[in-house]
Amino acid sequence: MPNVFLALAHRPEEFRAFFAYHDALMDKQGGLSKAEREMIVVATSGANHCQYCVVAHGAILRVRAKDPRVADQVAVNYRKADITPRQKAMLDFAMKVALESATVGDADFAELREHGFSDEDNWDIAAIAAFFALSNRMANVTSMRPNDEFYLMGRVAKEK
Amino acid sequence: MPNVFLALAHRPEEFRAFFAYHDALMDKQGGLSKAEREMIVVATSGANHCQYCVVAHGAILRVRAKDPRVADQVAVNYRKADITPRQKAMLDFAMKVALESATVGDADFAELREHGFSDEDNWDIAAIAAFFALSNRMANVTSMRPNDEFYLMGRVAKEK
Amino acid sequence: MPNVFLALAHRPEEFRAFFAYHDALMDKQGGLSKAEREMIVVATSGANHCQYCVVAHGAILRVRAKDPRVADQVAVNYRKADITPRQKAMLDFAMKVALESATVGDADFAELREHGFSDEDNWDIAAIAAFFALSNRMANVTSMRPNDEFYLMGRVAKEK
Amino acid sequence: MPNVFLALAHRPEEFRAFFAYHDALMDKQGGLSKAEREMIVVATSGANHCQYCVVAHGAILRVRAKDPRVADQVAVNYRKADITPRQKAMLDFAMKVALESATVGDADFAELREHGFSDEDNWDIAAIAAFFALSNRMANVTSMRPNDEFYLMGRVAKEK
Amino acid sequence: MPNVFLALAHRPEEFRAFFAYHDALMDKQGGLSKAEREMIVVATSGANHCQYCVVAHGAILRVRAKDPRVADQVAVNYRKADITPRQKAMLDFAMKVALESATVGDADFAELREHGFSDEDNWDIAAIAAFFALSNRMANVTSMRPNDEFYLMGRVAKEK
Amino acid sequence: MPNVFLALAHRPEEFRAFFAYHDALMDKQGGLSKAEREMIVVATSGANHCQYCVVAHGAILRVRAKDPRVADQVAVNYRKADITPRQKAMLDFAMKVALESATVGDADFAELREHGFSDEDNWDIAAIAAFFALSNRMANVTSMRPNDEFYLMGRVAKEK
Numbered sequence: 001m002p003n004v005f006l007a008l009a010h011r012p013e014e015f016r017a018f019f020a021y022h023d024a025l026m027d028k029q030g031g032l033s034k035a036e037r038e039m040i041v042v043a044t045s046g047a048n049h050c051q052y053c054v055v056a057h058g059a060i061l062r063v064r065a066k067d068p069r070v071a072d073q074v075a076v077n078y079r080k081a082d083i084t085p086r087q088k089a090m091l092d093f094a095m096k097v098a099l100e101s102a103t104v105g106d107a108d109f110a111e112l113r114e115h116g117f118s119d120e121d122n123w124d125i126a127a128i129a130a131f132f133a134l135s136n137r138m139a140n141v142t143s144m145r146p147n148d149e150f151y152l153m154g155r156v157a158k159e160k
Numbered sequence: 161m162p163n164v165f166l167a168l169a170h171r172p173e174e175f176r177a178f179f180a181y182h183d184a185l186m187d188k189q190g191g192l193s194k195a196e197r198e199m200i201v202v203a204t205s206g207a208n209h210c211q212y213c214v215v216a217h218g219a220i221l222r223v224r225a226k227d228p229r230v231a232d233q234v235a236v237n238y239r240k241a242d243i244t245p246r247q248k249a250m251l252d253f254a255m256k257v258a259l260e261s262a263t264v265g266d267a268d269f270a271e272l273r274e275h276g277f278s279d280e281d282n283w284d285i286a287a288i289a290a291f292f293a294l295s296n297r298m299a300n301v302t303s304m305r306p307n308d309e310f311y312l313m314g315r316v317a318k319e320k
Numbered sequence: 321m322p323n324v325f326l327a328l329a330h331r332p333e334e335f336r337a338f339f340a341y342h343d344a345l346m347d348k349q350g351g352l353s354k355a356e357r358e359m360i361v362v363a364t365s366g367a368n369h370c371q372y373c374v375v376a377h378g379a380i381l382r383v384r385a386k387d388p389r390v391a392d393q394v395a396v397n398y399r400k401a402d403i404t405p406r407q408k409a410m411l412d413f414a415m416k417v418a419l420e421s422a423t424v425g426d427a428d429f430a431e432l433r434e435h436g437f438s439d440e441d442n443w444d445i446a447a448i449a450a451f452f453a454l455s456n457r458m459a460n461v462t463s464m465r466p467n468d469e470f471y472l473m474g475r476v477a478k479e480k
Numbered sequence: 481m482p483n484v485f486l487a488l489a490h491r492p493e494e495f496r497a498f499f500a501y502h503d504a505l506m507d508k509q510g511g512l513s514k515a516e517r518e519m520i521v522v523a524t525s526g527a528n529h530c531q532y533c534v535v536a537h538g539a540i541l542r543v544r545a546k547d548p549r550v551a552d553q554v555a556v557n558y559r560k561a562d563i564t565p566r567q568k569a570m571l572d573f574a575m576k577v578a579l580e581s582a583t584v585g586d587a588d589f590a591e592l593r594e595h596g597f598s599d600e601d602n603w604d605i606a607a608i609a610a611f612f613a614l615s616n617r618m619a620n621v622t623s624m625r626p627n628d629e630f631y632l633m634g635r636v637a638k639e640k
Numbered sequence: 641m642p643n644v645f646l647a648l649a650h651r652p653e654e655f656r657a658f659f660a661y662h663d664a665l666m667d668k669q670g671g672l673s674k675a676e677r678e679m680i681v682v683a684t685s686g687a688n689h690c691q692y693c694v695v696a697h698g699a700i701l702r703v704r705a706k707d708p709r710v711a712d713q714v715a716v717n718y719r720k721a722d723i724t725p726r727q728k729a730m731l732d733f734a735m736k737v738a739l740e741s742a743t744v745g746d747a748d749f750a751e752l753r754e755h756g757f758s759d760e761d762n763w764d765i766a767a768i769a770a771f772f773a774l775s776n777r778m779a780n781v782t783s784m785r786p787n788d789e790f791y792l793m794g795r796v797a798k799e800k
Numbered sequence: 801m802p803n804v805f806l807a808l809a810h811r812p813e814e815f816r817a818f819f820a821y822h823d824a825l826m827d828k829q830g831g832l833s834k835a836e837r838e839m840i841v842v843a844t845s846g847a848n849h850c851q852y853c854v855v856a857h858g859a860i861l862r863v864r865a866k867d868p869r870v871a872d873q874v875a876v877n878y879r880k881a882d883i884t885p886r887q888k889a890m891l892d893f894a895m896k897v898a899l900e901s902a903t904v905g906d907a908d909f910a911e912l913r914e915h916g917f918s919d920e921d922n923w924d925i926a927a928i929a930a931f932f933a934l935s936n937r938m939a940n941v942t943s944m945r946p947n948d949e950f951y952l953m954g955r956v957a958k959e960k
Contacts, residue, residue: 011184011283011287013180013184014181014184014185014287016180017177017178017180017181017184018177018181020173020176020177020180021174021177021178021181023173024171024173024174024177025174046716048261048262049261049262049716049717050261050262050716050717051712051713051716051717051720051721054712054716055712055713055716058712068791068792069788069791072691072694072695072698072791073691073695075715075716076686076689076690076691076694076695076715077689077690077691077780077902079902079903079905080691080780080783080902081691097297097300097301098297101208101209101210101296101297101300101301102208102209102210102300102397102399102400103399104300104301105399123171126297126298126301127174127298129297130293130294130295130297130298130301131294133290133293133294133297134290134291134293134294135290136261137257137258137261137286137289137290137293138286138287138290140257140261140262140264140717140720141257141261141264141282141286141290142286143720148709151708151709151712151795152708152795152796155791155792155795156792156796206396209396209397210396210397211392211393211396211397211400211401214392214396215392215393215396218392228471228472229468229471232371232374232375232378232471233371233375235395235396236366236369236370236371236374236375236395237369237370237371237460237582239582239583239585240371240460240463240582241371262717262719262720263719265719300397300400303400308389311388311389311392311475312388312475312476315471315472315475316472316476331504331603331607333500333504334501334504334505334607336500337497337498337500337501337504338497338501340493340496340497340500341494341497341498341501344491344493344494344497345494368581368582369581369582370581370582417617417620417621418617421528421529421530421616421617421620421621422528422529422530422620422877422879422880423879424620424621425879443491446617446618446621447491447494447618449617450613450614450615450617450618450621451614453610453613453614453617454610454611454613454614455610456581457577457578457581457606457609457610457613458606458607458610460577460581460582460584461577461581461584461606461610526876529876529877530876530877531872531873531876531877531880531881534872534876535872535873535876538872548951548952549948549951552851552854552855552858552951553851553855555875555876556846556849556850556851556854556855556875557742557849557850557851557940559742559743559745560742560851560940560943561851620877620880623880628869631868631869631872631955632868632955632956635951635952635955636952636956651824651923653820653823653824654821654824654825654927656820657817657818657820657821657824658817658821660813660816660817660820661814661817661818661821663813664811664813664814664817665814688901688902689901689902690901690902737937737940737941738937741848741849741850741936741937741940741941742848742849742850742940744940744941762941763811766937766938766941766942767811767814767938769937770933770934770935770937770938770941771934773930773933773934773937774930774931774933774934775930776901777897777898777901777926777929777930777933778926778927778930780897780901780902780904781897781901781904781922781926781930782926
């Protein structure tokens, strides 16, 4: 059981809302793959220096992307990661939402359209970055620890 | 009906989770008054340059605090607002959660304890700042507009 | 009598120079309307977290623009305010002068020319942003308080 | 004739107010020596990357302090300059006024009192930092150039 | 062969100086263990968003510390890592050298002394942070890639 | 003897590596003149607030460029210095390497190519900025002082 469940358990209403929100964003269908959704989490959580989210969602990203290296790359500097130009545009926008949302404007949406993202995709990107703005802050304040197994998950072939 | 309802309505699952989370934090009992909860919203939303949240929650703060001026003060610079030292300590912590949560540590909790805040109060402060980190980002990305009536609400005696 | 008069009164020479400078910039004729001059004050004072100037000049802006909402919008995030593209370009430049004047260069003036601003207009925008860089700092250091009547001025029809 | 005179000459009212303000702050008697007033100018103008003010007031500082090296030191990093602890406290405060005036508070004034500064001295420090916040911005926007003779003034013995 | 060797190979003089400097700092005896030296590299390289150094030196840190998790923790937020208070003080100083060396002063050295660091240890901490300021910049500019084997090294028991 | 020699002397291995690296970058032939190499040092050292490097390399820059004013200009704000557009592009890139190397990318290299810089020139610019990132940090931590003669060197005709 991921430690985030334990951390939120003494506040049942917040617990239920948190996971309902999380699942609505991370498990839905749409223009973004599940691996791409996790990339957004890892990149913005790296920018927010959130140990729990980088390690736990880095594990999920490795599993979803079937790639043992992409999570470490995206956590440190997505601009240098082995991802597509479309994914870099997605993360450019996600990082702007995470770090300076007041400056988001029409030029950003035009750029996203050029990479084939729909309005619903843009909402997804923004909403994931925004939801983990919340999540990163709670994990940092509570010094939430990743479960030990997350560190290695998805790194060796047999675990995929 | 506040415009935030309209903005989220086309995503019913996110809508329900958002308001469940909001109500769990803003309507609960505890060591923080309802006006103090709104102060946290207004101060951190000012720091995030979120027009919707500063104007809409500024209105609620004026009503809850029965004070026509506190919201404008807190939105611009809570350090110079007509609030108590305890409330300034609350906002010092909320702003740290909003802007640099990775550096939150034991010294912050010790400072909060000196002002009489309990562990549950601290969670509330952090969770409100974190929830509006999410909310501010969505409002900025969607250019959410405050309803016209929020601008004046709570500013003149008969409206209190 | 606005509190800024009282705050500066014990230094008569500075008092006279301050108001002479202020009036030379804010009361002059030129390509910028009086409401636009106040917009520059409110936007840059918001960025400098100056309670006195946001509240007092917010009041004047509401009166000059005959608009009860523009001041609150511009104070929080001028990019999302109900103003013209030309006014946004004006405020882009004013904010650059306020926050990172060392990087102002030819590209900024070319942008301003495209929106129809003359060299004298550009000087006005820069000079207002620069003068309130001074004013905001003095108000912050002296914890200058806005007069109570500024909070409501220009918000209700009969006051316009 | 310093180039700042030429730059402002086409705006006679602003010209008169600027120099009246300047002289009220820089030529007055008080707890700060004239060299110390120039130190504030050089340190804060360095932080604002204002070529005119660092070079022109660096010259005046060398002359006033009868020290050929102090200006270059203070312009780059006053913390490492050959100045007294009292002067470092003065510049700590001036830099806070220049760069983050919204956070100035009682603790700053307590620190200044410990170094023997009076309330009037504190006003002088803040007002000089604030006035050159204005001046630096105008010089940066107009690309004001220092006169050639300022570069060498006060550097060699016979010029003192 | 680590990719950094290849990247620098076409500049033999720089290559020799780089590795001579590196070895002088990382292989020397002294108050810091080899694992602690690598912690400094990983923490400051994380702050500089250097993919090569975080991944390659993260591997070495895991091996040297015989700890499969410490590198990921330190790379994201050393304040929340499973390290000693003395190591946190070491990294507080290293990060200050990496990010704002102009403000390093006596108070920092007093803090280090309280944790038992000698003057030579302090030089080592600063010099490692400074050397990787160089290294991180070259790796970022050249988009240097970590060798694939670094990602997994030190993560599983048999590799220790 | 420049003080940097004394400061590093008690660490002979680091001393040798430091000067070998320095000479490999600063004394080599290539597309950058020796004066241009020193410009990079002065501009980035100004940004890092390194007194030793601004004063010492400012002296060398004056001598190499046979220009008594360029060093003071570049140290404060290279954008306003009397240098060529090609040199400003060189310093734009050097400053990006110094201050935010994680964002360096293809667009930067395209811009440099337009100004006629070769791949080897780009390496030189980056490597000089990176080497002085190291040097500035060591000078700041050790409070290294410039030799007195550097302040005046290259300022008066007979010294050129």
